[in-house]
Amino acid sequence: MTAGSRLRAWGFVAPAALWTAAFFLLPLAVMALYSLWRRVGMTLVAEPGLANYLAFVEKSFFLESLLNSLEVTLTVTILSILFAYPLAWILAEKVPERFQRLALLAAVLPFWTSYVVRSYSWLLVLSEGGVISTFLLDVGLTQEAVSLANSRTATVIGFVHFFVMLLTLTIYANLVQLPKSYAKAAQDLGAGPVATFVHVVLPLTLPGIMVGAFLTFVLCIGDYITPQILGGAQELLLPQTIMLQIQRRSDFPMASALAMILMAVVTLAYVACARWLKLDRA
Amino acid sequence: MTPRTVRLRPADLLAAAYAALLYGFIFLPVAVLVLFSFQESRIPVPPFDGPSLRWYEAMFADRRMMEALVNSILVALVSSSVSLALGFLAAYGLARHRLPGAGALKLILTAPLTVSYLIIAMGLLITFNTLGVSRSLLTIGIGHVVINLPLCFAILYSQMGGHQAQIERAARDLGASEAQVILLVAVPMLWPALFAAFFLAFTFSWDEFIIALLVSRFDVTLPVEIWNMLRSGLNPQTNAVGSFVFLISFLFVIALDLALFGRRRARSRRGAAA
Known part of the structure; x- marks a missing residue:
């Protein structure tokens, strides 16, 4: 390779690399630095220290929002897998091939509403006087209007709605790649439908489940919109606490420290799932 | 394989019921x-008293909303x-x-995805x-390139196979300049991937909220x-805007689907949808 052509190759890559360095890597570095600084009153104290991280451990307010986030995220991930798997299986096995694409496209249609609007739509359904409340009154299951909005339940419903669609996609993609002969071979060897599923189909679709679960975990734990619209102010999730530091208190150092902690949690999740995430690429 | 004559067994009925239930859940909101975007009265909850187009009229008459719409299209x-x-x-x-450090470069270019x-x-x-840069539509656009550049890179990189490299080499041997190779050979061969990457990036930018909120100021x-509208609680005009956005995105997806799969459908195997 000549020096000239190498230079030209760098010329192709340089704009993207510089953009990423300037507007992604640099901001992350700035944020990491800020997380070590402190805000005292209205002034920024630019001395490195661990005050913000200590505050995170000491003030139950911060720690609780992380625990809330973990609880909600794990609940959402598990519920979404449980709901999505049968749907993906039905799509792959029961729906005639030529209708599968259409069925799949229909299943992810609400993906394409605006994310903010989708959470708002659930507010219409769940709030007092909303569709569910009216339905329960009409049927006679309750005597007074009920409100499911502004609660953790509402946040979980809003999230599960979004991630069921996502997981259906990843699990379906995995299921249709399985050769039919595998299940047939298991049956020829005497396995019933349950044994075939548990010992053959499920382990082979684990990559699809894990890719979807990882995406769900990462997107869910970092999301501010759904808990803010549906969860109300009774309990805060980590992204809400971060936004509170930015918008209400203008405490960028504390917000940066919380963001670093959020990144660490996501990295841990990645390490935990890495085995399966790589498998999917092979 | 699914048999041609379908006999309905209890298990199939159960499957159909489950699918219907989940589709119901997905479509309900x-x-x-x-x-309720066609509601007549001021609150978008039952009973439905429309149909009325007054909230769509209100939306198109809302200057801030229309400015935001134009801004969104521009930024996207x-x-x-x-x-x-x-x-x-x-x-x-x-x-x-072949570049030294290519692996690290690829890692850095795709890192924002995670x-x-x-x-x-x-x-x-x-x-x-810190740098004293004032927030504007420009800063929103910069943020959106940060999230969409890795996406475009990953899609296009995965589609640049060795087969295309040979055709490009042939063009070069026949005397094409580097610019001609790119514009007349590489780009036309890649156009479905380019199209897909552009539309995906467009929809992601179109729908992106948190970056647009934090790095914007007067022009949003x-x-x-829409987020600002939510402060006023449930409001049929928000429904109208939401339905309008949904319609636009829906047309987008159909266009993308036709462009990518329309021609390939005949020879595609099952599971072409990713």
Whole structure:
């Protein structure tokens, strides 16, 4: 390779690399630095220290929002897998091939509403006087209007709605790649439908489940919109606490420290799932 | 294989019921959103008393909303074009030349995909603040390129196979300049991937909220304007805007689907949808 052509190759890559360095890597570095600084009153104290991280451990307010986030995220991930798997299986096995694409496209249609609007739509359904409340009154299951909005339940419903669609996609993609002969071979060897599923189909679709679960975990734990619209102010999730530091208190150092902690949690999740995430690429 | 004559067994009925239930769950909020956008009265909850188009009229008469709509289209068009151009060049450079440190470069270029938008938004906000850069549509666009560049790069890089490299070499042997090779050979061969990358980037920018909220000031995009509307509680005009956005995105998806799969459908195996 000549020096000239190498230079030209760098010329192709340089704009993207510089953009990423300037507007992604640099901001992350700035944020990491800020997380070590402190805000005292209205002034920024630019001395490195661990005050913000200590505050995170000491003030139950911060720690609780992380625990809330973990609880909600794990609940959402598990519920979404449980709901999505049968749907993906039905799509792959029961729906005639030529209708599968259409069925799949229909299943992810609400993906394409605006994310903010989708959470708002659930507010219409769940709030007092909303569709569910009216339905329960009409049927006679309750005597007074009920409100499911502004609660953790509402946040979980809003999230599960979004991630069921996502997981259906990843699990379906995995299921249709399985050769039919595998299940047939298991049956020829005497396995019933349950044994075939548990010992053959499920382990082979684990990559699809894990890719979807990882995406769900990462997107869910970092999301501010759904808990803010549906969860109300009774309990805060980590992204809400971060936004509170930015918008209400203008405490960028504390917000940066919380963001670093959020990144660490996501990295841990990645390490935990890495085995399966790589498998999917092979 | 599914037999040609389908006998309905209890298990199939159960499967059908389950699918119906889940589709119901998936469609419910969207159906409610669209239905009550045609509400006559001021509150979008039952009973339905429409149909009426007054909230759509109110939406088109809302100047801030229309400005936000134009801003959104502008930011999405410019940011996805920049993402596509930078992503294409980087993919071309890395796929066609052997560079020292190529592995690390690929890792860095795709790294933003693994960081949540909130953190990217915060980093930009703090950096812009520190450097004294004022927040505007430009800063929103910069943020949107950060999230869409890795996407465009990854899509295009995965589509630049060795087969195309040979055709490009043939063009070069026949005397084409580097610019001619790119514009007349590489780009036309890649057009479905370029199209897909552009549309995906456009829809992501169009729908992106948290970056647009944090690095904007006076001029905002549509999701931020909708967010501001939510403060006034349930409001049929929000339904109208939401339904309108849904319609636009829906047309987008159909266009993308036709462009990508329409021609390939005949020879595609099952499971072509990703």
